[in-house]
Amino acid sequence: MVDFLWNLTSFIVALGILVTVHEYGHFWVARRAGVEVQRFSIGFGKPLCRWYDKQGTEYVIAMIPLGGYVKMLDERVDDVPAEKSHLAFNNKPVLSRIAVVSAGPIANFLFAIIVLAAMYMIGVQHAKPFVGDVQPNSIAAKANMQSGDHILTMAGKEVSSWQDVTFALMRHLGEKRLEVKVQDAHQQIAIRTLDINGWKLDKQDEAPLNAVGIVPFRPALTLTLGHIADDSAAQQAGLQINDTLVALDGEPIEDWQAFVQRIQASANTSLMLSVSRDDRVVDLPVTPQERIGPNGASQGFLGVIPLLEKWPDGYIETRHYGPWDSMVLGAEKTFELIRLSFDMIGNLITGQVSVKNLSGPVGIAVGAGNSVSYGIVAFLSFLALISVNLGVFNLLPLPVLDGGHLMYYIIELIRKKPVSEKTQELGFKVGALVLIALTCFALLNDVSRL
Structure with missing residues (x-):
């Protein structure tokens, strides 16, 4: 229950920020285009609170925090007095309408740049891409990748973290080969x-690294306890942080994985x-x-x-x-994420990426909760990605x-008359059905992950 509430709160905060940014983009440009904005709503349904500004715009925070909207004066929706006709959205030039509609996504991209810039100024710590192991008969094994390889470049582009390596793999999905420059354990290139x-x-939730057979280096697990969960069997038995496991039912404990297997079977x-x-x-009775495990x-x-052994010198980098x-790095990273997002959409259409990997609100909520738990830098990175x-x-x-x-307005711009x-x-009805289908499919994927 605690995890659920934590994830839910993190989700509401993250989504509230991103929706506010998106809708403010529409709002800000609409005002400057001379459109009367009647309502700025964060959430849907029953208003929890509302207020008005000097120009008569109603601001609303509503009960269902799954989106938002900006309601503008529009003759296609409302009866507009003749004296206000020039303030209606539908009467603005097509370029003005294009600007208002595109302002939402652009605001999300600008927000990502700012958030990433803040993250880089705070400082980013990451593990350098040292290979810990290579799965037998995998793509990496056939390429002769070896434990201890330090990945330097992929397709000629420098990589400094496992996130960089993952993004590189996803960018080159669908190609025939990918050259990886490494420095091996003997310092040879x-x-x-x-x-x-x-x-x-x-496969559902298959990480690109795992799919090609690369296991990142991680320090070995020790037998010393680093965390005891609240209300757990360990806490009830009196186990404490920094306790070191010695034996289970009189049998010496040699390694952590053997201990876990014994516990899972008991x-x-x-x-x-x-x-x-x-x-x-x-000696503690436990x-x-x-x-229920992942296999049901x-x-x-x-x-x-458990605690981990110390990272070897030079394996962790803080920048x-x-x-x-x-700001420059934030802009570059945002552009990379935009390109990668469009690539993934294309790969979903062509079947290079399974639709089982789609995530909905539940997946986002879990991601938000986890990122907040890891600290401000991880949460900022999550916000930028979702934005x-x-x-x-x-x-x-x-x-x-x-x-x-935008599609309709661009057609209007070309044809010199509106659709x-x-x-x-008809398009709105078809689009709504497609959107509902995608949402339901993503929710089913989320439920299957629980």
């Missing part, structure tokens, strides 16, 4: 050529756990709680997380940037979205 001809992301079974605490061995089977759960460099995705999604040529309106009301109405 080598080229590993990944044969990605026919490679697809056709749901609701009383065990005697021996730990080292303050230079003495303490009964792992029962929960029952398994034991103790509620502990801080000045204001100007941060770009929101902007790109709204540019899709579905008539119920900004992109659909007929009948055609627009």
Whole structure:
């Protein structure tokens, strides 16, 4: 329940920020285009609070926090007095209407630049892309990638983090090969050529790194406890942070994974756990709680997380940037995310990426909660990513979205006359059905992940 409330609150905060930014883009440009704005609403349904400005615009925060809208004076919707006809959106030049509609997605992109710039000024810490292991018979194994390889470039472009490597793999999805420049464990420079001809992301939530067989380096797990979950079997048994596991039912514990397997096989079974605490061995009776595992089977759960060994020197990098460099990097990263988002849409259409990877509100909520837990830098990165995705999604040529309106206005600009009301109405109905279908499919994917 605590996790649910945390994710829900994080989701509402993140979505509220992004929707406000998007709708403010429409609002700001509409005002400057001479359009009367009647309502600026964050959320749908029953208003929780409302107020008015000097120009008569109503501001609303509504009960259902799943979007928002800007209601403008429009003769196609309302009866407009003759003296206000010049303030109606539909009577503005087509270029003005294009500017108002495109302002929402553009605001999301500008917001991503600002957020990423703030992140770079705070400082970004990441693990350098050192390969920890290579899965047998994988694409990486066939390219002779080896444990200890430090990935320097992909397709000639420098990479400094695992996120860079992941994005590079996704950008080159559908190509035949990808050259990877590495520095191996003996400090020698080598080229590993990944044969990605026919490679697809056709499994739900399959990470690109895992799909090609690359396992990032991570420090080994120790037998010392670094976290005890509240109300867990471990807490009830009296386990403490910095306890070191010694034995389970009298059998020495050699490694963490063997310990986890034993716990998972012992749901609701009383065990005697021996730990080292303050230079003495303490025996504690513990009964792992029962929960349902990823495969649907029952398994034991103790509620502990181990400490990791220290990272080797040179494996972790923290970078801080000045204001100007941060803005430039923010713009570059935003452009990269926009391009990647459009690439992924294309890959979904062509089947290179499975539609099982679509996420809906539940997936976003979990992502928001996790990013907040990791700290301000992770949350800013999440906000930028979702802001770009929101902007790109709204540019899709579905008539119920900004992109659909833009499509009609661009046709009007070319034909010198507007698209007929009948055609627009049909387009809105079809677009609404497509959008509902996509939302339902994404929600089903979210539920299957729970």
